[in-house]
Amino acid sequence: MSAPQPKPSTSRRHRWFEYAYLVYLANLLWQPAFDPQGFGWVNVALTLASAAVCLVFFLRRPRDNRSRLTATAALAAMGLIVAPFNYGANVYIIYASAIAGTVWPSRLALRVIWSLLGTSALYLAILLGLGMPWQMGLIYCFLTTVFVLGVGLGNVSETERDHHRSQLEAALEENQRLAAIAERERIARDLHDLLGHTLSVITLKAELAAKLAERDPARAAREMREVERISRQATAQVREAVQGYKTRGLQGELAGAKLALETAGIRLDYYAQPLTLSPTQEIVLSMALREAVTNVIRHSGATRCAVRLLNDGDSLCLEVEDDGKGGLLEEGSGLQGMRQRAEALGGSLEYSGDGGTKLSLRLPYPEPGRVSSQALPTTFHPKPDTL
Structure with a gap:
């Protein structure tokens, strides 16, 4: 029997398979099926009314502890009240335990469940009091x-x-928020360092050129050409800085992935062959690694995750594999963006969900002379792990 979600502030639709748990109400049919003569109209009326009340609790799904405890007590009491008229009313005690299991904290839920065992004993006493064989x-x-x-x-x-x-998702969101704040502060410092001095020099030279315009036009022209050179240099420096802000690099993403996976209780097995990447390829691989690791943490239920950077001869390959529940992946915006970025560089994206989830992103080797100045280090040489 499925449990309502533990987050009281979150409202989720019923998943279609959860309605299958209503089949337990068929337990109410045993007595009328095997003892139709002793099952009168009063029995029928109480059975139908109690089933309707149970459906209300099932469909409305109590969202906070007070309503869950109220629903648990009401269903358990209803099981005892209806038991003299339908032996199958013990199903209400079972539904009560299902709701009790969603109470938070779990210590309180366990106390409620133990009390429901006492309700089961009262249920037995009622049956024996009605003459049922022991x-x-x-x-x-x-x-x-x-x-x-x-x-x-x-x-x-x-x-x-x-x-x-x-809690983990909240911690990840908080880490992302703090990282964004730190990044904004870094950008502010970098822009100050890059442009503060340069703009001051440009201002002074422009003022000097204005003063020399009438007395020494040739020197004023030299000063203005110097202003032009300095401003072009500043533009190039800003362009380099902005390019660096787009990604923290593959090494930074690997470090972030290790921290996030360990926080989630997932072991990371990492293997990298020596690779030479173009800046664009490094950005694509970094963003793909970030998205894949996020999916592992949020959806896989895994205990291990392997990240491999491989040299396949004519292509580079990033593999992210976990030992989670697997299954078919719904290609949302994250995977679609990953595929589009790979295909824009002539690469491809493949994934499978057999015995866990495995994602493989392949990119062709960069053209000679267009490689990153920071290739991957060659100090990581463990054997690749097979999950």
């Missing part, structure tokens, strides 16, 4: 206890995972 009553009670523990504890585990995932 062997049959014990079977009903045993099945109720197994489902209460299984469903409840399963949802506690799922809620804890979602809570920790939310």
